Amino acid sequence: MRPLLLMGATAMALSACATVAPSPPPPEAAVGAPEDWRAAAPTGAVAETGWWAAFGDPGLTAAVEAALARNTDLAVAEARVREAEALSTQARAALLPLLTGSVAVQDARELNAFGQPSEAAVAQPQLQVAYEVDLWGRLRNADAASRASLQASRFGRDAAALSVAAATARAYVTLTSLDAQLEVARSTLASREEALRLATRRVEAGQISRLELTQAQAEYEATAQRVPALELAIRRQENGLRLLTGDLPGAVERGRFDTLALPQPGPGLPSSLLVRRPDIAQAEAQLVAADASLAASRAALLPQVRLTGSLGELFIEHLDPVTVWSLGGSLLAPLFDGGRLSAQAEASEARRDQAAFAYRREVLGAFAEVENALEGTTRLETQARQAEAQRAAQDEALFHARNRYRAGYAAYLEELDAQRGLFSAELMIVQLRENQLLNAVALYQALGGGWNSPVNQEQP
Secondary structure (H helix, E strand, O other): OHHHHHHHHHHHHHHHHHHOOOOOOOHHHOOOOOOOOOOOOOOOOOOOOOHHHHHOOHHHHHHHHHHHHHOHHHHHHHHHHHHHHHHHHHHHHOOOOEEEEEEEEEEEEEEOOOOOEEEEEEEEEEEEEEEEEOOOOHHHHHHHHHHHHHHHHHHHHHHHHHHHHHHHHHHHHHHHHHHHHHHHHHHHHHHHHHHHHHHHHHHHOOOOOHHHHHHHHHHHHHHHHHHHHHHHHHHHHHHHHHHHOOOOOOOOOOOOHHHOOEEEOOOOOOHHHHHHOHHHHHHHHHHHHHHHHHHHHHHOOOOEEEEEEEEEEEEEOOOOOEEEEEEEEEEEOOOOOOOHHHHHHHHHHHHHHHHHHHHHHHHHHHHHHHHHHHHHHHHHHHHHHHHHHHHHHHHHHHHHHHHHHHOOOOOHHHHHHHHHHHHHHHHHHHHHHHHHHHHHHHHHHHOOOOOOOOOEEEOO
16 A cells, blocks of 8 residues: 555656646747937936936925825835735745744543542643745745745835826926916016006097907906916915825925926937836836746645654653653645646736736836937927027017007007917917926936936026
8 A cells, every 4th residue: 555655646746747847928028128219318327316406496306305205105105015024024934944832731630440530730831843845946936926026015115206206396397387377477467457558548549449449358358367277276286296295285385487407418328227117127026926926836736745843741740740752744745626726826827927018018118208208308399499489489570560550550459469479479488398397307207217427407
C-alpha cells in the first residue's frame, strides 16, 4: 500500500507541474516608445516637485502646497498605502514559522477503577510550532505580489498628488482669468455707460434720433449682463479651489492674471522621460503584482508540505511533572475540488492580462497627453499673436468709427459694431492666455512633474 501511495503522490505532483506551466502576457499588450515627437518638445531633465513655482505667483504656490497638505483625496490615498503596508507584512509573515503558546488547566472529580471518587488537578503549558515548506514558491510569490501591490499604492499616492497639484493650478489660473475677464467687462461697461449718457444728451438736443439712443441702451444692458455672470463664476471657482485645498467655501487670496509667468520650454525632450510618470509606474507595479499572484495561484495546485511540532510539561496533582512533545509532517494535495483551484489560476491569468493591457493603455495615454500638450504650446502661441493683432485692428476701427459718427459721416451702428468687436477681442486675449497657462500645466502633468532645465519665462 505504501508504494502505491508514493506513486500516486508523485503522479499528482508531476501532473500539477504540467498544469502550472507559466504563460507569457498577450503579445498585443506590448508597447514601445515613439522615436520622436511630432511637435517641438522641451529639453533637459525633469524636476520631481515644485514645478508650480515656474509660474512665478506666490498665491498659486501657496494654493498648491495647501492642497498637497490638506486635500481629502490625498488623505485617502495615504490610508491605502498604510493598508497595503499591513497586507505586505501579513504576506511576509507567512514565510516564517508560526509559534503559539497555550496553557490548559483542568480540575476534575471522577471515579477510579475501584469505584472510589478521586479529584485531580491537571495543568499543561505547551509551545506549538507550524511551518509550511514553500517547495513551489506559493508563499514567496504571494509575498512578491503584496510587495508589488504596496509599491503600486505608493505610486498611486504620487499620481494622486500630481493630479491634485495640477487641478489646483488649473483652478487658480481659471480664477485669475475670470478676474481679468471681469475687469474687461467692467471697463467696457463704463465705456458703454459714457456712450449712453452722450446719446441721451444728443437726443435731448435733437441731434440724433431715439433709434440711436435705444441702440446704445441695448448695448449697455448686454454688457451689464456679463458682470454678474462673471461674478457668479468667480464665487463658484473660489469655492471649488477651496475644496481642493481642504477648506470651507470662502474667498481666495490671489495675484493678478497678468503677472502669471508662462514657462516656455525649448526643443528636444526624449520620450524616455515618461517612465517617471507615477501612473505609468503604478500600472507597471500592478502588472508585476498580477504576475506574482498568477504564479502563487498556479503553485496552489501543487501539494503542500507542512511541519508541526509541540513541546510542553504536564503537571498532575501529587505526581512529578512529565515532559511531552510531538513532531510531525503532512502532505496536502488537491485530489478533487470541482475545478476550484484551476478556476482561480485561470482568473489570476485573466487579471494578469488585464493588468498588461491596462499598462499599455496608460503608456499610450501618456504619449498622447504629451503630444497634445506640445502641440498646444506652439498652436496657442500663434493664436495669441493673432489675437493681439486683432485687438489692435479693432481698437483702430473703433477710433475711426467714433470719429466718423461724431462728424456725421456714419451711423451709430458702425461704432456699436466696432465696440462689440473690441470687447470680444479683449476677452479672447484673456481666454487664450488662460489656455496657454492651462496647457503648460497639462504639459507639466503629462511629464510627471515638469522639467528642471533652464527655461525662458515669458511675461505677458
